[in-house]
Structure formats: structure tokens, C-alpha cells
Amino acid sequence: MPGEARGARRDGRIVIVGASLAGLRAAETLRDEGFEGELTLVGDEPQLPYDRPPLSKLVLLGKAGAEDCGLPARRPIDARWRLGVPASGVDAAGKSVVLADGERLPFDRLLIATGTRARPWPVPGEAALEGVFTLRTSADAGRLVAALDAGPRRVLVIGAGFTGSEVASACRERGLEVTVAERGRAPLIGALGGTVGDWATRLQRAHGVDLRCGVTVTALTSAGGRLTGAEFSDGSRIEADVAVVCLGAVRNTEWLADSGLAAGPRGVACDAGCRVFTMYGIVTDDVFVAGDVARFPHPLFEYQLIALEHWGNAVAQAEIAAHNMIAPGPLRRPHLAVPSFWSGQFGLNIKSVGVPTFSDQVVIAQGSPEERRLVAVYGYRGRITAAVTVNRAKWLEHYRRLIESAAPFPPGPGAADHLADLEPVPSDVPDPRVLTHGPTVALTGHLPDRRLTLVRHDG
Amino acid sequence: MQIVVDLNRCQGYAQCVFLAPQVFELHGEEALLYVPTVPDGREEHVRQAVAACPVQAITAGEQAGGDSGAR
Numbered sequence: 001m002p003g004e005a006r007g008a009r010r011d012g013r014i015v016i017v018g019a020s021l022a023g024l025r026a027a028e029t030l031r032d033e034g035f036e037g038e039l040t041l042v043g044d045e046p047q048l049p050y051d052r053p054p055l056s057k058l059v060l061l062g063k064a065g066a067e068d069c070g071l072p073a074r075r076p077i078d079a080r081w082r083l084g085v086p087a088s089g090v091d092a093a094g095k096s097v098v099l100a101d102g103e104r105l106p107f108d109r110l111l112i113a114t115g116t117r118a119r120p121w122p123v124p125g126e127a128a129l130e131g132v133f134t135l136r137t138s139a140d141a142g143r144l145v146a147a148l149d150a151g152p153r154r155v156l157v158i159g160a161g162f163t164g165s166e167v168a169s170a171c172r173e174r175g176l177e178v179t180v181a182e183r184g185r186a187p188l189i190g191a192l193g194g195t196v197g198d199w200a201t202r203l204q205r206a207h208g209v210d211l212r213c214g215v216t217v218t219a220l221t222s223a224g225g226r227l228t229g230a231e232f233s234d235g236s237r238i239e240a241d242v243a244v245v246c247l248g249a250v251r252n253t254e255w256l257a258d259s260g261l262a263a264g265p266r267g268v269a270c271d272a273g274c275r276v277f278t279m280y281g282i283v284t285d286d287v288f289v290a291g292d293v294a295r296f297p298h299p300l301f302e303y304q305l306i307a308l309e310h311w312g313n314a315v316a317q318a319e320i321a322a323h324n325m326i327a328p329g330p331l332r333r334p335h336l337a338v339p340s341f342w343s344g345q346f347g348l349n350i351k352s353v354g355v356p357t358f359s360d361q362v363v364i365a366q367g368s369p370e371e372r373r374l375v376a377v378y379g380y381r382g383r384i385t386a387a388v389t390v391n392r393a394k395w396l397e398h399y400r401r402l403i404e405s406a407a408p409f410p411p412g413p414g415a416a417d418h419l420a421d422l423e424p425v426p427s428d429v430p431d432p433r434v435l436t437h438g439p440t441v442a443l444t445g446h447l448p449d450r451r452l453t454l455v456r457h458d459g
Numbered sequence: 460m461q462i463v464v465d466l467n468r469c470q471g472y473a474q475c476v477f478l479a480p481q482v483f484e485l486h487g488e489e490a491l492l493y494v495p496t497v498p499d500g501r502e503e504h505v506r507q508a509v510a511a512c513p514v515q516a517i518t519a520g521e522q523a524g525g526d527s528g529a530r
Binding site for chain 1: 460461462466469470471486488489490492493494495496518519520521522523524526527
């Protein structure tokens with residue numbers, strides 16, 4: 001077909017840093033679309049690619065081993081794998097990736113897919129106590145599930161975002177006593193706002209969670225190097241054998257500090273086609289980014305740069321990035337997928353489309369806060385920007401179309417179980433800084449990560 | 460054989476639960492749980508589930524990278 005293959009870059013060397021979901025799906029897409037050159041995947045974990053969502057659900061329930069969550073291959077990729085060694089830098093001018101063991105991997109095009117890691121407990125001495133855990137990797141999950149198997153008298157979950165809430169749910173299902181501490185007003189408030197957060201409060205309490213909101217953990221107490229409990233900002237204290245630190249994620253961008261790329265704590269900034277910007281805001285044409293670490297403009301959200309810690313975004317963005325790495329300019333595609341995610345907790349299926357935090361109002365279109373089902377529709381300045389369902393997933397597609405077409409908010413009749421009182425209320429999205437848990441969507445705005453320092457290259 | 464389900468796409472039709480109950484189960488009304496490493500002898504059931512899924516949300520295959528010698 002004329003034009004289709006002309007200018008396609010099917011040969012050369014591609015290095016993908018990050019061998020998890022985004023890195024793997026990008027590699028498969030590259031081969032699918034005819035890339036015939038050398039392909040190298042670099043991963044800091046020793047394992048082959050595995051799926052993370054089951055770790056906080058299935059694995060904690062004991063229904064699968066932490067090491068049994070490997071991702072299936074969609075197709076052979078004929079790649080060289082460098083696992084168990086992190087990348088430590090990029091030489092952008094010399095076009096090579098430097099690994100922590102000193103090896104240099106030359107590239108013609110680079111994909112950054114280094115994702116995030118769990119934010120550690122801020123007091124190192126307390127974080128190192130026996131009985132204190134984070135949950136991000138399969139190794140983390142293996143350690144935590146062993147501690148839960150030992151039958152702790154009480155588990156403390158610090159942070160009531162999605163991970164914290166799923167951990168609490170698994171503990172209750174196992175019959176373990178659990179205390180959840182959250183500085184914000186309600187669980188899930190960082191992702192879903194206060195109106196739906198109040199519903200999550202009732203849900204957790206109905207399942208026997210000792211939920212403490214509006215408090216912070218001021219100290220983890222210990223004896224002989226072992227966790228014994230925690231003290232809270234309201235003066236109360238509990239005894240606990242296990243603490244799970246669920247403070248959200250830190251983006252793995254430190255290795256790019258000297259790269260000259262627009263990388264910082266909020267992610268790696270890129271254009272709509274996943275091409276990474278330099279620190280001057282100039283777009284590169286050989287460095288791409290995908291997955292949790294990417295910070296990209298989305299037209300549905302006023303071109304604000306957003307970073308999504310979503311499984312579906314990792315897959316969709318990896319496919320776009322891979323396509324654009326080999327397609328000639330006019331055939332490149334933008335990454336425009338409507339954000340979506342799910343969570344399973346307390347026997348309920350919570351799903352979302354759009355960006356609920358990009359909202360000023362919300363209406364409950366189906367169900368009520370007292371029921372175990374819910375459809376909440378979010379709006380921003382009179383247009384629909386998100387919808388969240390609880391055990392009503394089949395309705396999400398309808399709302400996805402309304403979001404994509406910028407339909408007016410509040411929504412008209414349809415897909416609601418009552419015609420009266422579709423009365424918008426404030427969605428009550430808090431400032432993320434007041435929360436214990438980091439939200440899984442970061443609206444990172446138009447501002448750069450930090451003050452620009454002008455660096456002049458010699459020659 | 461490994462499986463992964465795109466749970467954004469999953470609508471809880473539960474065809475997989477009927478065809479391979481050792482691998483897929485519903486947790487509550489519509490939250491799907493599945494065993495990512497398919498137990499030996501259940502591969503054919505999983506292949507049927509992959510084919511039958513009305514929203515084609517299930518991917519099955521060998522462990523990614525498993526044929527590369529990497530470990």
C-alpha cells in the first residue's frame with residue numbers, strides 16, 4: 001500500500017527500560033508491526049514480567065502464589081533480556097543506556113517504562129522493623145502473605161487508597177482484625193472524592209474494619225526490632241503485629257536526573273504521541289515513554305498533563321508508543337484512551353472511566369449510598385468527565401461515550417434508576433497533600449517540575 | 460500456561476466461570492477472580508473460555524520471556 005511502509009523505521013536497535021506490563025506489551029507491539037532490529041528489555045526485578053493487580057487481591061487471599069502471577073506472552077518477541085539490573089542513566093547525546101553494573105546499551109530509539117515503586121514509610125528505623133511491609137512487587141506480596149498466614153492479632157493498614165483498601169478487605173476476608181489509618185476524611189477520597197468516599201467509609205465499617213480517618217500515624221512502636229503497634233495523632237494507640245504501608249507510589253525517574261529529559265517526581269513528560277520532552281520542552285524523536293511513569297497531555301482534561309497508575313493505561317500507551325517508534329510521522333497516533341480502572345474489595349466490583357478527580361460535582365445516577373451498588377457520574381464545569389460504578393459495570397460503556405463526546409453535566413435521563421433527584425452535589429476532591437494515600441491519578445498541571453536550570457553543553 | 464484478564468473490559472458475563480471453574484470464579488456479583496497460572500490439565504478448558512468470552516477480555520499464553528533463556 002503506497003505510503004504505509006515508506007519511512008517506517010523497522011531496523012536498528014531499540015532498548016526498553018522497564019520489563020513489566022508496559023515494557024512487555026510495547027515489545028510485542030513492535031514485533032507485531034514489523035520491527036526487525038535488535039530489541040533489549042531491561043528490568044530491575046529478577047522476575048520475568050508479571051501482573052501486579054492480583055497481588056493485593058488474589059494473592060493476599062491465598063488463592064494464588066505471589067510467584068504465580070506471570071504475564072502470558074501475546075507473541076514471541078525475540079528479545080535480549082537484562083533482568084535483575086536497574087538502569088542508572090541515559091547518555092542522550094551518545095544514545096546509550098547505562099546499567100548499574102556498568103554495561104552500556106547503545107540504542108537508536110529508547111522506551112522508558114520504569115513505572116513506580118511503593119512510597120516507603122518515612123522513618124527508616126521504623127520502616128525496617130520486622131512486621132512492616134509495603135506492597136508493590138511479587139516479593140513484597142510473598143513476604144506479606146507469609147506474615148498474614150502466621151495469624152497476626154491485628155493488621156494496621158496505613159493509607160486508605162485503593163491498595164490500602166484492598167489489603168484491608170483481604171484481611172477481613174481472612175478473619176483478621178484490621179485497623180486502617182487515613183489522614184483524609186474518607187477511604188478512596190483521593191481518587192473518587194468525598195461523596196463516594198463517604199460511601200466507602202460505610203462499606204469498610206460494615207465489614208468490621210476499625211477505620212480511623214482524620215488521623216496520622218505518629219510512631220510505629222517496637223520491641224526487639226519487631227513491630228508491636230502504633231501511636232496516632234489523636235493520642236490513641238493500638239497493638240499490631242503487621243503494618244502495611246500504603247502511602248502511594250513514587251515514580252522511578254531518579255535514574256534520568258542527568259539525562260537532560262523532562263523527568264522529575266511527577267513523571268516523564270511527553271507529547272500526545274508518547275515522545276519525551278527535553279528539559280527545555282523540546283520534543284525528542286528517539287526517546288518515548290509509556291505506563292505509570294509517563295506524564296502526558298489529554299485533550300479530554302484540557303490538555304493538562306496527567307499521570308495514570310492504571311493497568312489499562314500501561315497497555316494502551318505502550319501500544320501507541322511502540323507504534324510511533326517505528327511509524328513515519330504522518331502515520332503516528334495520539335494516545336487518547338479514556339482512563340479506566342477497576343478495584344475489587346469487600347466482594348464488590350468498583351470500576352471507573354474518565355478522571356473522577358477532574359470534577360466539581362457528582363450525581364448518584366443509580367443505587368444509593370446505603371446499597372451495595374452505585375453509579376456515580378462526575379462533571380466539571382457542566383460537562384461529564386468521569387463515571388464510577390459499583391457492581392454496575394455494564395453501564396460504564398454508556399458513560400464512556402458521554403465523556404468522549406463531552407456531553408453536558410448533569411446527564412439527561414437514561415441509564416439511571418430514578419428520574420427524580422438527579423441533583424448534583426460537590427464531588428469534594430481534596431488537595432492530595434492532605435491525604436495519607438497518594439492518588440492513582442495525578443493531574444500534574446502545566447507547570448514544570450522544578451525551576452529550570454540552564455545547562456550549556458560544550459561544543 | 461499463564462492467563463491475564465483485562466478487567467476493564469470484563470463485564471461479568473461469567474462464561475469463563477462455567478467453562479473453567481477451577482481457574483475463574485466470581486467474587487460477589489461481578490468481581491472476577493482467576494488463577495494466573497493455569498493448573499496442569501486445565502489448558503483446554505481455558506482455551507474454551509478464551510474463545511467464549513463475549514468481550515474477549517482473556518489472554519492466555521506461555522510465560523512472557525519464558526522461551527528466551529532469561530530468568
